[in-house]
Amino acid sequence: MYAQMVKTSSTGVKSPEEMTDQERAFQARIDAGEKIEPKDWMPDDYRATLIRQIGQHAHSEVVGQLPEGNWITRAPTLERKAILLAKVQDEAGHGLYLYSAAETLGESRDELIRLLHDGKMKYSSIFNYPTLTWADIGAVGWLVDGAAIVNQVALQRTSYGPYSRAMVRICKEESFHARQGYAIMMKMAFGTPAQKAMAQDALNRMWYPCLMMFGPSDKDSVHSEQSMAWKIKIGTNDELRQKYVDQTIPQIEYLGLECPDKDLKWNEKRGHYDFSEPDWSEFFAVIKGNGPCNKERLAARQTAWDDGAWVRDGLLAHGRKKAARQMAAE
Amino acid sequence: MSNEWPLWEVFIRGQHGMSHRHVGSLHAPDADMAIKNARDVYTRRNEGVSIWVVEAVRIAASDPTDKAALYEPSASKVYRHPTFFDIPDEVGSM
Numbered sequence: 001m002y003a004q005m006v007k008t009s010s011t012g013v014k015s016p017e018e019m020t021d022q023e024r025a026f027q028a029r030i031d032a033g034e035k036i037e038p039k040d041w042m043p044d045d046y047r048a049t050l051i052r053q054i055g056q057h058a059h060s061e062v063v064g065q066l067p068e069g070n071w072i073t074r075a076p077t078l079e080r081k082a083i084l085l086a087k088v089q090d091e092a093g094h095g096l097y098l099y100s101a102a103e104t105l106g107e108s109r110d111e112l113i114r115l116l117h118d119g120k121m122k123y124s125s126i127f128n129y130p131t132l133t134w135a136d137i138g139a140v141g142w143l144v145d146g147a148a149i150v151n152q153v154a155l156q157r158t159s160y161g162p163y164s165r166a167m168v169r170i171c172k173e174e175s176f177h178a179r180q181g182y183a184i185m186m187k188m189a190f191g192t193p194a195q196k197a198m199a200q201d202a203l204n205r206m207w208y209p210c211l212m213m214f215g216p217s218d219k220d221s222v223h224s225e226q227s228m229a230w231k232i233k234i235g236t237n238d239e240l241r242q243k244y245v246d247q248t249i250p251q252i253e254y255l256g257l258e259c260p261d262k263d264l265k266w267n268e269k270r271g272h273y274d275f276s277e278p279d280w281s282e283f284f285a286v287i288k289g290n291g292p293c294n295k296e297r298l299a300a301r302q303t304a305w306d307d308g309a310w311v312r313d314g315l316l317a318h319g320r321k322k323a324a325r326q327m328a329a330e
Numbered sequence: 331m332s333n334e335w336p337l338w339e340v341f342i343r344g345q346h347g348m349s350h351r352h353v354g355s356l357h358a359p360d361a362d363m364a365i366k367n368a369r370d371v372y373t374r375r376n377e378g379v380s381i382w383v384v385e386a387v388r389i390a391a392s393d394p395t396d397k398a399a400l401y402e403p404s405a406s407k408v409y410r411h412p413t414f415f416d417i418p419d420e421v422g423s424m
Contacts, residue, residue, distance in 0.1 A: 037394065039391065039393065039394050040394045041394075041395075086374075089370075089374070090374075093370075093371050093374070096354075096356060096371055097354060100337075100354055100355045100356065103337065103355075108334055109334070109357065110332075110334045165354075166354075169354075173375075312333070312335065312359075313333060315335075315359040315360075315363065316333060316335060316359045318359065318360070319335075319358075319359035319360035319363070320359075322360060323360070
């Protein structure tokens with residue numbers, strides 16, 4: 001997902017007997033569906049895990065602007081350009097909501113950004129894939145944001161108040177993203193044979209990387225249990241992935257495109273689609289920094305940060321001078 | 331001195347006649363920029379007609395551990411609610 005393989009700071013889920021009184025009271029609040037707020041007591045591991053997860057989520061929103069920003073100047077019409085611009089601007093906002101949520105836990109935004117640039121924090125694997133054609137922009141909105149929605153709708157119920165509220169706000173804006181993407185795909189899929197081929201090609205390349213967004217299979221994800229108990233993670237990787245496949249296949253069929261998974265079929269007994277797992281060795285390679293665009297993405301972020309330094313410093317100096325003048329006048 | 335822009339809390343009046351409501355926070359070098367940024371971040375879909383910003387460090391907040399001392403006294407004062415009093419139907423609405 002936008003936060004994949006977040007390491008939980010914990011030695012495993014404690015039984016009520018192993019917990020301190022404070023920990024027991026905390027877990028009882030979570031079990032009762034209460035939200036935890038910034039000034040409430042919380043276990044250090046809960047705080048540390050949340051900072052990692054929300055931070056990674058925020059980084060994904062910001063880095064996620066790059067593959068789409070790539071097409072703003074080349075959008076096929078002025079209307080598409082305005083829509084894409086608005087969508088990419090939303091992503092910057094989503095990053096901001098999430099950094100703000102992380103900051104309520106006592107970590108500064110600048111520090112989180114530094115950790116990203118130093119390679120000590122990650123962002124979603126999906127943004128290390130290139131956007132080669134205009135159809136990719138359709139596929140990103142439809143499939144990538146579609147996958148994000150599955151996860152984020154669930155996360156609206158997360159136990160940490162500021163994170164939950166950020167998710168509510170993000171989900172409202174996210175359905176615009178998915179729909180504008182699908183609108184691009186419809187135009188392409190119902191267009192000329194060459195356009196339809198581009199749409200199919202985009203789907204072929206995006207399908208498995210999108211399935212990877214949910215993270216490794218439950219049997220291989222070691223960190224889930226504690227995060228589920230804390231309601232930091234809602235739904236397991238496999239549950240969310242299944243939900244995503246089930247909702248996406250009819251959308252593919254409507255477009256008259258083919259899912260690249262040749263073994264995909266409806267399982268009457270389960271009431272779900274059976275589908276092939278992505279190549280997890282590719283996923284781990286991308287996570288480790290060896291995807292098609294890892295270096296380019298991080299370099300673009302670092303350059304933007306460095307090139308913006310004089311603006312940040314200048315505005316801050318101006319703000320301080322103004323404040324000092326005002327104070328002197330009072 | 332840290333070179334990080336200060337944090338501001340943002341309050342938006344959604345419609346005329348409503349009070350301002352906390353919607354989130356952002357970093358900005360001064361109040362003017364905070365309002366400009368708040369407009370870009372929090373009112374892109376006609377969410378507001380007025381913006382307040384206040385520097386986050388200026389906000390004083392109650393302590394969650396004082397919850398009982400602060401709020402429990404009102405729990406026993408049910409007579410503060412109009413439904414505490416039974417008014418006969420014959421009297422009409424009151």
